[in-house]
Amino acid sequence: MKHQETLSIMAGVLLGLTVCGSLNAANGAAPTLRWNADQLGNHRYLVQVAKPADAVHVVIPWRRRDAHPEQVNVIVTGPDGQAVANVRRGTIDRSSGELVFQASKAGTYAVYYQPYVNAGRANYPTVTYAEVRDTADPAWAQKVGTDAGAWRRLPSATLLNYEAVDDFDAYTAMERTATPTEMQALLKAHAGQRLWIFPETRANPIRMFDALPESWAKRGPGGSLRDSALPGEYLSFQFGAWAPVGNVDNLQVSFGDLRDAQGDVLPAGAFTCFNLGGIDYAGQPFTTRVDVAAGRVQPLWMGLDVPATAKPGVYRGEVTVTAAGVAAQRVPVEITVGNGKAVAHGDDDPFKLTRLRWLNSTLAQDDELVKPFTAITVRGDTLGILGRDIALAANGLPEQISSRFDERMTSIADRATTMLAAPIAFTVEDATGTHPLSSAGHPAVQQDGPARVHWQVAGNAGPLQAEVKASLEADGTLTYAIALTATQATTLKDVRLTMPLANKVARYQLGLGRQGDAAPDDFQWKWNVENNQDGAWLGTVNAGLEFHLRDEHYLRPLNTNFYHQQPLRMPVSWDNHGQGGVRLHREGNDYRVEAYGGPRQMAAGETLHYDVVLRVTPFKTIEPAKHFANRYFHGNQDVDAVKADGASVVNIHHASAINPWINYPFLEVDAMRAYVDAAHQRGIKVKIYDTVRELSDRAPELPMLESLGHEVISSGKGGGFSWLQEHMNGDYIAAWHVPQNRDASVINAGQSRWHNYYIEGLDWLARNVGIDGLYLDDVAYDRTTMKRVRKVLQARRPDPLIDLHSANQYNERDGHNSSTLLYMELFPYLDRLWFGEYFDYEKTSPAYWLTEMSGIPYGLMGEMLQNDGNPWRGMLFGMTRRSREGGAKDSDLHALWKLWDSFGIEQSDMVGWWVHDTPVKTGRDDVLVTSYVRKGDATLIALASWAPQATKVKLTIDWTALGLKPGKVTLVAPALEGFQPAAAFKPDDAIPVEPGKGWLIMVK
Template sequence: MKKLLFSSLMLIGPLVYGQNKDKLLHAIDIDAIRETKLTGYIGLAPTVMSKPAASTQVTAFLKKFPGKKYFTFPESRENSIRLLDSLPEKWTNHSAADLVSFKGVAQPGEYYVFQVGVYGAGQPLKNIQVRFSALNNDKGQSIKEVTCFNSGGISFKGEKFSKSLHLDPHNVLPLWFGVDVPENYKGLYKGTVEIKPEGLPATLIHISIDVKGNIIANHGYNDETKLSRLAWLNTKVAMDDGLTNGFKQVDRAQKNISILGRTIKLSDQGLPLDIQTFFDKNNELILPKGEPIIAAPIRFIIEKDGRELPLAAGTLKFEDHFPGSTHWETKLTNGDISVTIKGRADYDGFIGYSAVVTASKDISIDDIRLQVPMRPEKATYMMGLDKEGGFSPKDWRWKWDVLEKHQDEVWMGAVNGGLKLKLKGKNYQRQLVNLYYPFGPLHEPESWGNGHKGGVDIYEQEKTVMIKAYSGERTLKKGETYQFDAEFLVTPFKLINKDIQFNDRYYHSDIDTTSNTIRLAQEHGANIINIHHKKDIYPFLDYPMANDNVPDLKAFIDSSHTKGIKTKLYYTTREISVNAPEIWAMRALGDEIIYPGPGMATRTLVNPNGVHPWLGQNLKKDFIPGWVATFTSGKYKGRQDLSILTRPDSRLNNFFLGGLEWMCKELNIDGIYMDDLALDRETMQRTRKILERDRPGAKIDMHTWNHYNKYAKWASSLNLYMDMLPYIDHLWVGEARDYDRSSDYWLIEVSGVPFGLSSQMLNKGGNPWRGMVFGITNRLGWFKAKTPEYIWKFWDDYHIEKKQMIGFWNDEIPVKTDNKKTEATIYKGKDEVIVALANWTAEPQKCKLKIDWKALGLSPDQVTAEIPEIKEFQDGRSINVEKEINLEGEKGFLIVIKRKQ
């Protein structure tokens, strides 16, 4: 969520199984959206393609072509086809020759696009085939790179695909074509496009493109009106096995796999026999000796007649994709049952499995399950499956209910070692996130869910904590396949980068104008500016490359660089602004990119009183309205930016990456700010590679709204986005977050520490005293929050980034508090120690510090202790750290213990 009007509501969550037993009240600040209460104009004028023909005009047109079943209407890129349910008036004046010829003008090096509208006169058109020739000139030159975006392309996974095209009667299908013109080509190029619906004659359209003028810059990508950016839909940029910074390559010796700070040993069945972590308890060092995460091998079990069937393993075959991953495959058999196991391990800690079960005859079984036996000390905390992040329960029972629960995964672990398990099937579809989840929920896996028979039990068993994912009884049918997919993430992903944690200081403003932004950032100590959308230099959601704002945005970035300040842009996937000129071409692709939904009948927190009429007038149906941003000041004052939801795991991912590469090269951005993203892990890898290769030193920070409420259906945000975390530099854990929750909740849900990350607080600025227990502050510039600049100055004065952070979660911490309602973390240097002490209650508390002076390398009679003055945080005074300390409710101290000189 973006800019908010905080209206406090109390939600009582109807949680099944675990959480509902506690009858917890979730007091959250619901994001009642300020902009939706305002009005404004959209600023997009109708075009000649917006006006439908009158029925009399359509009838007169059809009479000119008696018996013709369908029509083709070549159209230039300047006139994006908008009407899908009627003929544009413009077309009713076409002659027979107009229907089968197109003439266009392009420049050398341009990615040139055009359209062909297909209209079904009175019957449905099925299986419409689209074929096209190369474009040739009279000198023997040939343009062979021609694409129809509707009929196929390159998927977000880099795979070629094709689509079947169909059209209802009296509707229009806009076919969009792309022609990649070489830089050294000039002249008149001719070719054909053939359109042939099943059972009907083909129509041959003659294409003529006159290539002339100077070589166009950057294939035409610099000018939105050319629509050349549609080429990004099929980009394969950064799709390789390369690593991202901060990781080491995958190494494999037989069945032993090594990645950064972790090792995985495989059994003959291809499943983990052992997983070890080498991270220290603060995630600051990688140690020579590892600690086991699992207590025994992970097992895939088939049970029949009350007993486990022994599964004989075949040969384990490997295929290495170094440096990034290694893949393997084997086959398990028992009589008439076989299981094909395919696995892979990636450099970031991902371990993916597909177990495909088949039977040569019908066989009734009791259960198919996966058992993950965790070491108790590596199952201290839990997040997921109806359990908010925090200490693990002794016993937990969970069942599938995807309509009411945004849940299919669980993480268990300690700070320096853990495991996330996500369950999937062959019917997996990435869900919508945030408050839109009910419009695009998870699919219950047909394998694991088994018609609501499946679930997950977590319980203590013989010095282990067992995660048992079961599916229940069923009959395996001869010839059918049952796909049990499972994904593991081994945490933490990386070492906490203390330079990022303490030296990346964000200015992130919520106002519409930017004239004072650089000055304010510089004056208050920020070195990174995040430019949100709904700004005078970046007006439209997820489309920072609009012609109208690019010059001002580029000038702002250049100016910030002269001041030594980085500038990052809001850029994510989930929604797209209606101001993106490519939206009409994306809509022409059916439901591939634009997520289908109830259209004008949609009601959400963003649209509580109905959908903006512009969307109904122009899109009409099959959409979900998204964010609404209303400008209250600046260049775009009075204007509204509307958006619609997009489909995850689509070619929009490629478009997103193409746009990112363009911004790196043309705008010199210093990274991106991602907001409740809808990306897959591989696209996130590509995102990181583009930034590192084109803009070394670029950063990614990620914001997430608290999904644990009735709107987002009870998901833990860091669980939801955990596979993104290896590629994130900073978290900004956001709205609807209750900072009065317990310290174990903070540790798992807010801090980022168990995953090798640092974080920041959002909701009303968080709690600075508790934040310092995790080394985090709020963000400068965001409304309703105190400035963090005075804590930043304290960091600088005491060189905190050079000290070792030892958290309260580490049982070896040399400074502990004797009051369980308080927590202490230290930042340890050779001659100086900072103690961050915080009260986790609203009432005053007293505590004494239990100090291991030897472990600190200090002597109590050779030190001084003080509470230094920090504006808006604490008053300065000396303190005796061996005496009782009084803490105000919800507050604390930063205490400096220093060796006497």
């Protein structure tokens, strides 16, 4: 709050005017607008007319940052708020605008100078700035004329002040451009200087990269940086680097110690320049080259980690900026360290920008275990993980993979399912034949921690030298980097990876452009950058294998509406200019998956990288009791109402009162904490919407992130909502917008240091607010970050919950990818799926439900969303729809919850229709049954139809498995609103089933 007030006050001081109005938009509440921005724009000057006049003259010193003000309309309104028709434009440029208008009344007139037209979808607006319109009466216009000298002799309107529609939209002092006259004087005074440095505190974030602000032009380059901090505080600051006459390359920053009069030191090692590198999202150090193009401004953001032991005093020293062929610029720095001690480095106030240090965080970047996974065991060449074993061949590839998950997916059995019909093979083919990847010895497995091991193998594949670097993690992820090097010029016919799955395992398949269903007997797939496809999953419920084909240049594509703006990088090795692909073929006892690269030439010394990621499923068992006990409410509703509703978990979405800004949940923490505390007192858990796909324009860090180029903010064509166009520099992708609180956002890169910030932010929220988990919406990060998310939440909260919601990604916009395959790498660390908008619950098969939506083959359970799903089919998988604020009547869902409780579903064993010895069957493939068994007590039968017409089915019941006697039971379908009427059946009755519907039948 103080930061926002400072910006507004500074802008007013520089103008000699006043910026006034509510700060609601800065603190998270719905903004109170001074006028209708969609009609008039966000900015105006008020002018005073002393008495009526046929024409008055005014010059507005707006110092605009938009490139072509002369092309944008100006609207003048009178004291009554009505538009003045008779307006003539004089000289219009970035510095100022000259106007003559008719003033029929004395009073205050408003000049709106960036009116826009808001079109497009409400959540993806297309804002264009209004073109110049001449509304003046021709006779009046002729009378006024165009003579500038004559205009100056007209009565003058008195300039009062600048205003924005709200304080968040107001231009800051750093966005008021220098005039050409000021720039000429500045360049003349510093002629020949190629690199100019302008120190600024964190209170004045540099916003413009193509122009200098008025304040810099007036004060000139150089000077010193003065600021203050407390011991233990992280102090952020910035230098603006400007190249006025030519490119300046390879900027470097060096720091010296700061010393006070007593010789106490703030050490040089406590400084950081974020623009020059740091620690990436995977925990690896990196450096960045920074060049400044001619005429451009490059902010250099830095930080000083003031030691907690620092003594009060004034510390002085220098920061030096150098560049290729340019004289070093030394900037004096003076930091006053005050009395006391900073709380949490100052992180509790986001506007202090102390949290920038989070960008280089390595929190939870380790090889420790995440529940429920167990430490990897190494027994010779066999590696053991939760419910699965991987036996390695001499070449380091899997010789056999086995799963001990049972078909019910609720336990791990002693008996294993072997997944491979033969070892996985990697072969090179040339004119002399086929050469398998071979090694003289066996892989020596090294333990990195309980959750990770790695190994390395050197060998050959025919004429090529081979090096295999591989790792296994406790969740079942195998990562292979296979490098092939030619010692001499070589002609290859093919390079292949062959994965022969057992026929009994290769039951279902999704990926490679196919949605989940029965695995095809024959299938061919080719690489295509238009599609977000590089792999597949094949398997059955309790044993499966996911694979992805990549190379060393892999970068996670953007997803959910934005795939084509950062698509998949075609792997040079596997794609091979479109010659590579994948073949699936069922024959005999195996199902052969063959990835091939096709013919190519390799030059002497050339290396190709055939990277492969494998994941062995399931990742963990399902937990039906926990699933049914956690009943969700979506919305920021009063916690007593949530309790009365029967829910036990609340998902707080963005655009709510306590979480108003998308993916930046730090500006209403007092209200959020109060809500969480109240919920906890009533035994209710609270989860919040927070991910990294897009970032709200309300984030105070946004100007700094923009200074990092496209490390964090994705490159794009700009546009979108007005705030983005008016306060950013044009190279971004406009993303989600919430009209009711004017929250706009930009798309983030798929892998960046913002993930480090995100992890620290979740840790802060868990410690300081007490959130119990996350509701994720189409995640834009990979499993590296997902593991860290799980770790920080597990460390801070008992039994945290993480849900993933996804819209269906199988469309042209998203590259025809399966949502399940897209996010499968995250599944080990999730608790529930919400799949989701645009999923079809009516025209898809049971296999699709099982593999694409339920999550069960991977160790998860899910819920439904689109049009509330299909409640009958949903119960086969333990899936229901949402209970939500402002949604449809929930009495039917509550009735279902009450039935669960009266039956005791949390104490039952869930036996799905996919289990070979399921105790209740219909004898049909299109009418299926899942049984919830309380052996010896009662069973709840969930029956659902995929038959195209009404039908009747007779149930085949294994009474021994149910622990019941057929002569002493009743089959009762209780009345459930929106689900079924009351009915009773005998064990041998033919039960009528409507198409697309079903029954819940109590047997006891």
